[in-house]
Amino acid sequence: MIDTDGLQWRKAAASSANGSCVELAPGGRGAVLLRDSKNPKGAVLTFTRAEIAAFLDGAKAGEFDDLA
Numbered sequence: 154m155i156d157t158d159g160l161q162w163r164k165a166a167a168s169s170a171n172g173s174c175v176e177l178a179p180g181g182r183g184a185v186l187l188r189d190s191k192n193p194k195g196a197v198l199t200f201t202r203a204e205i206a207a208f209l210d211g212a213k214a215g216e217f218d219d220l221a
Contacts, residue, residue, distance in 0.1 A: 155186065155197045164190055177205075 160178040168174040174190040185205045187198045200208075211217065 155180070155199070157186070157188070157193075157197060160186065162188070162193075 157178070160180075162176040162178045164174045164176045168190075172191050176188050176190050176193075178186045178188075180186045180199060183202050185200050185202055187200065189195055
């Protein structure tokens with residue numbers, strides 16, 4: 154289990170007002186943590202910085218536009 158107490162979670166400024174968002178926080182050893190903002194005590198996914206960068210690059214390039 155990942156200790157998330159004291160982490161500085163953040164979400165996109167353009168995130169939904171109804172709380173349907175994901176939040177990110179820096180983890181140890183260069184990891185990036187991700188959680189559901191509606192369930193802050195729920196599951197936390199761990200990614201490398203390279204994985205997050207690849208996802209963001211894909212999102213910026215429109216690779217996921219068909220899902221929205």
